[in-house]
Amino acid sequence: MQIYLPIAEVSVNAFLLLGLGGLVGVLSGMFGVGGGFLMTPLLFFIGIPPAVAVATEANQIVASSFSGVLAHLRRKTVDLRMGTVLLIGGLVGAGIGVILFNYLKSLGQVDLLVKLCYVAFLGVIGGMMFVESLRAIRQTRSGKAVPKRKKHNWVHGLPMKMRFRTSGLYISVIPPLLVGVAVGILAAIMGVGGGFIMVPAMIYLLGMPTKVVVGTSLFQIIFVTAFTTLLHATTNYTVDIALAVLLLVGGVIGAQIGTQIGTRMKAEQLRILLAIMVLAVCFKLALDLLIQPSELYSIGAVGGH
Amino acid sequence: MLVRLVFLLCLVALPIRAEEVVLGLSSDRVRITATFEGSDILVFGAVKRESPIPQEPLDVIVAISGPSQPLTVRRKERVLGIWVNTDAVEVDAAPSFYAVATTGPLDQVLSNVEDLRHKISIGRAIRSVGAPGSIADAQAFTDALIRIRQNSDAYQMLEGQVALDEQTLFRTEIGLPANLTEGEYQTRIFLTRGGNVVSQFEAAIDVRKVGLERWLYSLSRQQPLIYGLMSLAIAIAAGWGASAVFRVLRQGG
Numbered sequence: 001m002q003i004y005l006p007i008a009e010v011s012v013n014a015f016l017l018l019g020l021g022g023l024v025g026v027l028s029g030m031f032g033v034g035g036g037f038l039m040t041p042l043l044f045f046i047g048i049p050p051a052v053a054v055a056t057e058a059n060q061i062v063a064s065s066f067s068g069v070l071a072h073l074r075r076k077t078v079d080l081r082m083g084t085v086l087l088i089g090g091l092v093g094a095g096i097g098v099i100l101f102n103y104l105k106s107l108g109q110v111d112l113l114v115k116l117c118y119v120a121f122l123g124v125i126g127g128m129m130f131v132e133s134l135r136a137i138r139q140t141r142s143g144k145a146v147p148k149r150k151k152h153n154w155v156h157g158l159p160m161k162m163r164f165r166t167s168g169l170y171i172s173v174i175p176p177l178l179v180g181v182a183v184g185i186l187a188a189i190m191g192v193g194g195g196f197i198m199v200p201a202m203i204y205l206l207g208m209p210t211k212v213v214v215g216t217s218l219f220q221i222i223f224v225t226a227f228t229t230l231l232h233a234t235t236n237y238t239v240d241i242a243l244a245v246l247l248l249v250g251g252v253i254g255a256q257i258g259t260q261i262g263t264r265m266k267a268e269q270l271r272i273l274l275a276i277m278v279l280a281v282c283f284k285l286a287l288d289l290l291i292q293p294s295e296l297y298s299i300g301a302v303g304g305h
Numbered sequence: 306m307l308v309r310l311v312f313l314l315c316l317v318a319l320p321i322r323a324e325e326v327v328l329g330l331s332s333d334r335v336r337i338t339a340t341f342e343g344s345d346i347l348v349f350g351a352v353k354r355e356s357p358i359p360q361e362p363l364d365v366i367v368a369i370s371g372p373s374q375p376l377t378v379r380r381k382e383r384v385l386g387i388w389v390n391t392d393a394v395e396v397d398a399a400p401s402f403y404a405v406a407t408t409g410p411l412d413q414v415l416s417n418v419e420d421l422r423h424k425i426s427i428g429r430a431i432r433s434v435g436a437p438g439s440i441a442d443a444q445a446f447t448d449a450l451i452r453i454r455q456n457s458d459a460y461q462m463l464e465g466q467v468a469l470d471e472q473t474l475f476r477t478e479i480g481l482p483a484n485l486t487e488g489e490y491q492t493r494i495f496l497t498r499g500g501n502v503v504s505q506f507e508a509a510i511d512v513r514k515v516g517l518e519r520w521l522y523s524l525s526r527q528q529p530l531i532y533g534l535m536s537l538a539i540a541i542a543a544g545w546g547a548s549a550v551f552r553v554l555r556q557g558g
Contacts, residue, residue: 004338004341006518006519006525007525009486009487011343059540060540062540063543066540067545070548071551112389229533233525233530233536234530239525241525241532241539244536244540253547292388297378297446298379298381299453300377
């Protein structure tokens with residue numbers, strides 16, 4: 001069934017959109033990532049104009065994250081206090097990110113920079129997670145006790161300490177704020193929720209338990225992406241509500257299924273799967289940059305990208 | 306007064322043209338609804354003349370063009386091992402849709418001079434002047450634009466697709482793709498003899514979104530904040546709804 005999208009001005013298959021939404025929703029519920037880093041390139045691929053894809057994706061992430069976070073709230077795996085600290089950092093970061101994005105756009109080559117950002121971040125994060133979780137799995141298999149993660153590093157020497165009861169942490173608010181800002185900047189530049197960066201940062205930098213990380217990340221993502229959606233809707237008029245509805249119907253159902261799968265899996269398995277997925281996207285993007293494209297020319301709006 | 310003057314001028318002008326087009330369109334408006342899948346426009350008509358048919362054979366060209374907009378065409382090059390957009394050429398105006406249907410091969414039906422004057426062939430319909438001096442092969446960019454748009458059916462060259470009977474009745478069918486942009490689609494009909502345009506006629510096809518599509522589009526432009534909040538409300542309601550439904554299902558099962 002073909003459907004004409006009023007803002008994107010293209011006609012696409014409704015079931016294809018439902019399916020894409022569902023697939024990305026499952027991943028989002030499992031790993032606590034918004035799924036934007038997967039969905040946005042997929043939307044480009046089926047012919048949605050990039051500006052519309054990025055803006056509408058933000059709106060769709062709100063829906064799937066909201067659905068996911070409710071499930072986590074009921075299981076009490078959301079650290080609201082940590083989420084709020086991250087959120088404050090995130091909104092500041094998003095503001096900086098938008099300014100930075102416009103500056104880069106005036107220089108040209110913003111596309112390339114975004115892609116290089118993706119490759120670098122996905123590569124480093126995916127690689128780190130993969131190695132770490134592989135080691136953890138091997139140690140449990142060989143029967144040795146898993147060494148407790150080092151609880152005291154430089155992060156714990158900073159002032160302004162705060163107690164995060166749900167995460168069982170007593171640390172300075174500065175690192176979570178900085179993580180929030182960094183993720184906010186990247187989210188604005190790369191047009192994603194930033195979960196795929198925040199989740200590893202929370203595990204490895206802040207030392208939060210994996211089970212709490214997913215819910216808390218989703219909680220923060222809702223607000224950042226809602227803010228982004230409004231910004232896009234009022235400045236660029238690129239939020240396509242028909243596209244968003246189709247994606248989110250698939251997405252919210254997928255997110256619920258994903259959350260169920262996530263609770264039945266071990267933390268190490270969850271991490272290694274996320275690592276593989278992140279590395280796969282990284283590999284694909286790097287390949288696109290290295291292999292000669294079949295069409296060297298592209299058509300764009302004047303001044304845009 | 307002015308209207309009457311124009312009318313009089315038309316009357317004066319009429320007898321000069323030996324042949325004239327009387328046009329019919331299967332529809333002069335295209336409505337884009339939520340389930341729009343493209344539309345075929347039937348362009349048909351007759352040639353009205355007050356003198357006998359001249360010896361030289363008559364040819365008909367039908368051209369439909371969508372609203373024009375400026376574009377940037379970019380080219381990738383390998384820099385330090387990766388493929389990067391380097392050169393860019395701005396095209397001043399390129400129609401979002403363009404189709405030309407003719408009774409025969411375009412180079413036989415239309416002379417170069419007439420093509421230049423009326424801008425009929427696809428290459429001429431695109432206006433490009435400002436290629437920077439550093440780019441030697443600006444034509445390659447225009448060719449790429451045409452190639453990409455032809456692959457997506459946005460530009461169509463339909464040589465020999467106009468049927469002409471008794472040098473008087475003509476008809477052709479042009480398929481508008483599903484990915485249409487809103488606006489006036491200018492339809493031009495040219496009658497040619499020996500490559501020269503002897504008569505031309507213009508009509509407009511109005512392409513508009515209607516119903517829900519129209520409403521959403523207008524809202525997003527006129528009340529963007531309300532539109533944005535509405536999008537968020539729908540997103541949150543859907544998220545909450547799915548969560549509630551799943552909880553009920555799980556408790557039931």
